[in-house]
Amino acid sequence: MQTPSVREQNTTNPFSTLIQFWDDVKVVAGPYWYPTKAEGRAFVDVIRSWGMLILLLLLIFGIVGGNAANSYWNRYVVDLVIEERNIEKYESTLWLSSLIVVGMVLLVTSLRYIRKKIILDWYKWLNNYILDKYLSNQAYYKINFKSDVDNPDQRLAQEIEPITSNAVRFSTTFLEKVLEIGSALLIVWTVYPEIAFYLIIYTIIGNLIAISLNQVISKVNQEELAFKADFAYCLTHVRNHAESIAFFHGEKEELNIIQRRFNNVIETAERRLSLERGQDAFGRAYQSAIGVFSMFILTPLFLQDKIDYGEINQISFACFMFSNALGELIGEFGVSGRFSSYVKRFAQFSDTLEAVSQEPEKVNTIKVVEENRLAFEDVTLKTPNYEQVIVENLTLTVQPGAGLLIVGPSGRGKSSLLRAIAGLWNAGTGRLVRPPLKDVLFLPQRPYIILGTLREQLLYPHTDRKMSDKELEQILQQVNLQHLLTRVNGFDTEVPWENILSLGEQQRLAFARLLITHPSFTILDEATSALDLNNEGNLYQQLQENKTTFISVGHRESLFNYHQWVLELSQTSSWQLVSIEDYQLQKGLAIKSVKKEQITIDIAPRKECKIEPISSVVITEIVGLSHQEIKNLTDYSLATIRTKASQGKPITTNNNVTYRYNKDPKVLKWIID
Template sequence: MPTQVVQVQPSTNAFSSFIQFWEDVKAIAGPYWYPTKSGERAFSDVIRAWGMLILLLLLIILFVGINAGNTFIHRYLIDVIIQEKDYSKFTSTISIYAVGIISITLLLGFNKFLRRQIALDWYQWLEKNILNKYLEKRAYYKINFKADIDNPDQRLSQEIEPITSSAINFSATFLEKALEMMTFLVIIWSISQQIAIAIIIYTIICNFIGGYLNQEFIKINQAELESKGDYSYALTHVRNHAESIAFYQGEQQELNIIQRRFLILIKNIQRKIGWERNQAIFNRGYRGAIELGMLLVLAPLYIKGEIDYGQVGQATTASYQFAAALEELIREFGVSGRFSSYVERLSEFSDALEAVTKQPENVSTIKTIEENHLAFENVTLQTPNYEQVIVEDLSLNVQPGEGLLIIGPSGRGKSSLLRAIAGLWNAGTGRLVRPPLKEVLFLPQRPYIILGTLREQLLYPNTNRQMTDAELKDVLQQVNLQNLLSRVEGFDTEVPWENILSLGEQQRLAFARLLVTHPNFTILDEATSALDLTNEGSLYQQLQDTKTTFISVGHRESLFNYHQWVLELAQDSSWQLLPVQDYRLQKAKEIVTNTSENTEITIDNSSQDKSQNESEISTSKRLSHKEMNALTYYSVSTIRSKASKGESITTTDGLTYRYDKDPKVLKWVRV
């Protein structure tokens, strides 16, 4: 029957969820408290952690014992005041009672201190452990390709500390309140067994109700965490892309996105407020019921003379303490809902980091060999999901000191080849021979600007290198950034560099790192796209002077002047490797061939007195500025300038052209 399915399924899910939760807790806590692998933790650190934990346990037992003992002293004190009315006994008893209160106060302070210290030590180790997982084997890069792992920065910065503090607080509070409840229940049992049995039954019922409330509270906490992360990411996204948003004038659209995520967060908070209200009513309700029930039972017993006034006071105090302990315990179970959410997200994050760094089984990968040169040997490169072939059966060898330029249509895998060299992508077959990565410097189109001083910017990634201010000034001069020092106080000034440097300045700063590092191999991915031709030429000339072996990806035709070889990638995953001169000649012939097919021979019979030269021009091939650019070493702007001045141009194949300014022609024609 459908009702049977509905009844059984939640139980199964609840049990499996608890098992999974417990496995997650063991995976997080085990390496810290029970290290089984060598090198996980120093033995002295483990002993220190357990020593503080045992000390906390002893403090809790001592705290509960003194607190319970004080109820007997309080009972005796009441009898002395009301029945015996003996002042000397009162002073001695009140002194003992005061010592108990002072002891409880001090124990409570040390208890809180030890909890925080144990949680802090655990948090420090756990944060370091997860950070190592995040940064080793480039997991921080690969995790971005897993769509189910959201906001890794929030998980690292905001969701680890609550795990350790909540775990220690919950464990200590559970032990403390459970001992208190048992102790005060024994005290109540000694006064009235009927009341003790009623309290036990009442406690079981309340725990069932509290458990139900906590289950829903866990879901609400999980939703709140996710919505907070999404809202925080939206704000960070605006900060990181402020200039692009300003160019697009997209403020209203960004505001709509942020407000949409903020409204989701508000709805989750409102749900949480509602459930917290219900919990508060429940907690205060059962506590009041216990106090009221105690008075209803104890008052008649006292009136009948079956118990004295001190017993009434002790039983009332014990019941109040029992109710307070139970309330605190259920409140901690409520907090554990948030703890459960944090544990689930951290475990999910940790498992994902291990998964992305684990070498997949039964898949082909490119074999990487570390030698002092760079070569592809029958390499077929695929996307990481093995769904698309980027380049097929590539074989080439970059000679020391030479430059290779990779060109091709947008999206055809030019940058992917660089990722393969860097070891980021290895899906495919064949062998990749490359030097150790510490000998290779990568210059991306958007340079990485670190959080640090100008000195650290220039020395990155080896910020421990020693260089004088004079040497660094000389480097800035070479990359045309000599005015940068006038904008800051010195090399040891830390400012938000990404905000004060233009993209062109950032690219020149990246080239400065090259001049500082002097790498044997350099990889440039559109590294001069934001520079003018003069700065580009200056930087590439200095790159050639360093005798480094370099590979560039780019679209600018000016880059042909600084490389010896061209690797062209095609749409069908094929490729061709040619010397620069041969490649330019090949393209020139293709343009001439394509132009010849579209050339029309024009005969003007109305102008018989035209010169022989004009007759030749009228029957010649007509080329645009762009077509002339492909046949020469000149830029398009230079070709336009020569056209306006009426100057002729000789192409790489030895033919001479001049620009025909006739409005009906406006083309370069061969003389």
């Protein structure tokens, strides 16, 4: 079921945009400034944050009040110079004027430091807060198929810091400039009330126009943020798939794709620049007109001796303070547009993380029971959106030490069963019995390679485990990776492993983790698809020697040698569980007899029947390889392999083994030449 990423808005309510913006702000600011949950911030941290905020507000009041008081002091000094022409009194004012300057410098410096400190602390906490939500309850995984939120990495890396910096800067600047406007109006009112009245009307009209312009720019800002995120993701996609692009020589097509997304960024940026040009022109004209207006009124009054020069100087200073504050306030409306865009995307992201982390109501889910065994009890598994049934009424028990191979057509849910075991997918009904996940190791087809040293690669996910270099060297030898130490300087050198290791080496590295962890249960999703038969056999034999219970997903017929049972999923949601021998007889596969110990898997379908243990059974050994298996061992395409098979030409694999295709209708396999 899709989780909406955009909140519903009431378009019939004229104040819906403002209401929605306030709701989004509460999502961003609430957990930090006013936590209401017990697991929120510590009380002492909240008090510290509020203390810094109160100090910031006091500094703002101090600066604005100091500027207002300074206007009266300057008026007094000007009157001494112009009216009284008293040099002694003027010299006596210099020390106080110097003290005022030093005091204002200290206040402004402290204000800027406290503001940056609040921004940094809030950003640090907010980043950790959203990362915790992102990595809790596997939200980072579920968000990819349960919502339409785009580019979560972009939102985490580039859109959190602007929220805190813009929020604090806009709030403090808004308060500071409103206070400056108010103090300027008060100063003007005490000298000449008529001018103050005109300034109030002028301010109201100008701000209404500024807000209207800002709403248009805000919409463009939101589009630009989305296009920038798409562009950044496109570049990351190229980096992650560089080898595949190089094989296809797809540079031209990739450039076209990148260029299209970059053009979207440029087009929205140009629209924003055009709108901001108009906003800047309005702000500059609006600000400049105040000075002209004030002088137009004050000059005749001075000539008529109705006010003195000191009052003109004070009113001029107040008008300058008023116009400067008004200009910065209008400029901040543009910042508020970008701020609202960031806040909206963050709120959507945060709400979606919470939604995907919660179990949906009034839907059926598979019940999970933790025991030291693995069993499906009448399990019907569905896709996370509940739209497709993957397997129906699956009932089987995997006994300790057994090996189960899951096969079936591509796209029929083999890997989905493994996701159900891991708890990633739980849509459906029935009961899943499995050991605690700490006792289970999952090996995917493309292993996860972390950003770290070789030691950390081997010990992952328990990188704090203590193992000597000698022990790690022995592990590398067991999986034929001892040559890795010749590529780097020891186990503690950090290199881009994903770029320097082949897929086969990555799969062997994953097996090395298995040998270090010694899990009771191992799940392998085509974990040997890139390995030659010798390395595959070596790794599976070590699994058997460690008495590990394992379930494999794979297409290679060589896997039959290491498992006792086959679970086959059909094109529909049906299934069958048979022994390796019976499955090969069903499929008419060429076999060679070898004796191997048999371990039982219990199956209890509708009539709760069980398969009894068998002491020994004839297990198959494949004497040839299919086209797909040859493809996995070479750099040839399937079309080339089929052509060589029809022409009777040999193929040499990457490990220098030569195969020739046997056209005997009873064989039809690639065999060693």
